[in-house]
Amino acid sequence: MKTLAAFALLLLVGFLGSVKLFQRLKQSSPFSYLLYSGTAFIFFGYLIGPNGLNLISSGIYHHLAPLINFSLGWVGFISGFQLELKFLKRIYSHWYVILLFSYFLPFIFLFYISLFFIHYIYGYFFMDLQNAIGASFVIAVLMSESSVSFTAWSSKFFKRLTGEIRLSAFLSSIDNFFPILFTGLVLSLYRFIPETGVITPNVPGQALLHAGAQMATGVFTGLFTHFLVKRIRDRLETSTVLFGVVFFLSGISLMARFSPLLVGMICGAVFSNLTSSHSSFLKILMPTEKPIYIIFLIFLALQDLVIHPLLILLGILLLAVKFFTKKSTFILWNKFKPDKQGLPPCFAHLFTPIGSIAPAIILDLFYTFPNRDTSIVAGTFVVILLISEIIAPMGIEIIQRHTMGSAR
Numbered sequence: 001m002k003t004l005a006a007f008a009l010l011l012l013v014g015f016l017g018s019v020k021l022f023q024r025l026k027q028s029s030p031f032s033y034l035l036y037s038g039t040a041f042i043f044f045g046y047l048i049g050p051n052g053l054n055l056i057s058s059g060i061y062h063h064l065a066p067l068i069n070f071s072l073g074w075v076g077f078i079s080g081f082q083l084e085l086k087f088l089k090r091i092y093s094h095w096y097v098i099l100l101f102s103y104f105l106p107f108i109f110l111f112y113i114s115l116f117f118i119h120y121i122y123g124y125f126f127m128d129l130q131n132a133i134g135a136s137f138v139i140a141v142l143m144s145e146s147s148v149s150f151t152a153w154s155s156k157f158f159k160r161l162t163g164e165i166r167l168s169a170f171l172s173s174i175d176n177f178f179p180i181l182f183t184g185l186v187l188s189l190y191r192f193i194p195e196t197g198v199i200t201p202n203v204p205g206q207a208l209l210h211a212g213a214q215m216a217t218g219v220f221t222g223l224f225t226h227f228l229v230k231r232i233r234d235r236l237e238t239s240t241v242l243f244g245v246v247f248f249l250s251g252i253s254l255m256a257r258f259s260p261l262l263v264g265m266i267c268g269a270v271f272s273n274l275t276s277s278h279s280s281f282l283k284i285l286m287p288t289e290k291p292i293y294i295i296f297l298i299f300l301a302l303q304d305l306v307i308h309p310l311l312i313l314l315g316i317l318l319l320a321v322k323f324f325t326k327k328s329t330f331i332l333w334n335k336f337k338p339d340k341q342g343l344p345p346c347f348a349h350l351f352t353p354i355g356s357i358a359p360a361i362i363l364d365l366f367y368t369f370p371n372r373d374t375s376i377v378a379g380t381f382v383v384i385l386l387i388s389e390i391i392a393p394m395g396i397e398i399i400q401r402h403t404m405g406s407a408r
Contacts, residue, residue, distance in 0.1 A: 032393075037149040037355060038294045039389045042382065045301025056302060065367060066250075068299060069260055071292045073250035075360050076264025077242075078285045079176045080218075083269040084278055091170065098333055099171050103144055103178055106325040110318050111140035117314050125311065126373055130201045134190055135377050138365060141182045142381055143318050146172040147355030150392055176357040177265075183361050184214050184262030191257070192369045199369050214258045218266025221249050225267065226274040239284050261357070261364050296359040303366060305379030315384035353392040354385050 034040040048055040115136035118126055126132040151172045155165045188211040191202050202210065225245045232238050249267060253260040272278060362378050 033150065033153055034389055036153045037147065037353075037389060038290070038297055039355070039385065041294050041297045042301045042386065045298035048298075049302040050304075064299075066254065068296075068363060069254050069367065070247055070250040071295065072360055072364050073246045073253060073260035073264040074243075074288065075292055075296075075357070076180060076259075076261035077246055077249075077268035078289055079180060079261075079357065080265035080268025080270075081272040081281065081285060082173065083177070083265075084272045086273075086278075095167060095170060098167070098329075099174060101329045101333070102171060102326055103175060105329050106144040106322045107140050107178075109321050109325050110143045111136055113321055114139045114143075114314065114318060117317075122310055122314070125308070125376055130190075131199055131373050134186060134199070134201075135373060137182070138186060138361075138377055139315075139318065139381075141179045142354060142358045142361060143315075143322050143384075145179050145354050145356055145358045146175045147353035147389075147392075148172040149355055150353040150389075154393075172356065179357050179361055180259070180261045180265050183364055184259040185211065186365065187257060187259045187262075187368055188214065190369065192371070197371045199371060199373060210258075213256065214263055215266060217249070217252060217256075217258060218263040219270055221245055221263070222267040222270025222274070225271045229275070235280070235284065238281070242281075242284070257368055259364055259368075261360060293359065296363055299363060300359055300378070300382055303378060304375060305382060306372060306375040307379040307383055308376065311376060311380040312383050315380050316387065319384060319388055354381075354388045358385070 046052055050057055115133060118136055119129060119132040123132075126135055148169065151165070151168045155169070188207045189202055190199050191206075192199055225242065228241050228245070229238055232241065245267070246264060249263055250260045252258065253263050272281075275281065358381070362381055366374050366378055
């Protein structure tokens, strides 16, 4: 009974947080953005969790784990469904070049800097080198991610920069592809031994077999979904079939230790490129995305996180590295000006926050590898997420000054 009550509370809060209660907040302040993005619900999760009022105890949220696993599969399906080739072909080819550089350049720097600090300076956190590499890889995946909600929120302050905002929104949303792909890779490269609570690397053959099985499961379920819904015209029946397929997919992922995000994304991408009713399915899928993200943020605060000041300092350093590498990417790209409008040098400020798919990745890894190493990475990420989201709106003021100066 308590589990059902907790689930009902999460659904209610997720719904209230996703309705347009904060659209009238026009000031570019951290407070208004935290409400808009849903990040403030981390504090709500802490309040109702074991460290607060204990309305949702550790036993209850463990019972809710299958529902979270389903939600991860659903979010992955939504992300994959947006990878429609007909749409992607309309995008200028050089935008994909910007995407690659704006993601992988920060990723490379973040990985090597975090590995150096974690292994050589903070070595007592992760005694095993392989686990230190895995933790650094995960941190690099999370830190180089971009926030779609920040781009959407900030767009109302830059009505004159329509082309830049459009490009920013595209890069932020398509950025989800790489983190989800890398999350599935981490789950293939490592395995968790529940009896000892130890994370160990898989041998190459097992890793390849596991990765191939994830890909094949996603492709098969995508084809199966298309077969089931191609003759259905009723929206309610279609929704039922989609939910049923993702439930099946999430159950398989839970048993086989697949990433429901990755398998769901592949399933969604295959189905998206086979169906002829793409726009009608989007009307079903998209309204569910924001409530689920809010529930993810609440669940992050319910976990038994390990937060250490030294790793928080590392996270702040990596935030600065992320900012300057992304900004340098856009400054360099601006010199070539493949766009007719060009890109302002401070355009990289739009990518300061860490949001979007990152909380889902943390939960995916946390439930697959429930040990101290993952708790350290998750705890560090939550603190850095809050810092990033609070300071991010300052980028609005910088861009406004820059664009006003350019107009003169």
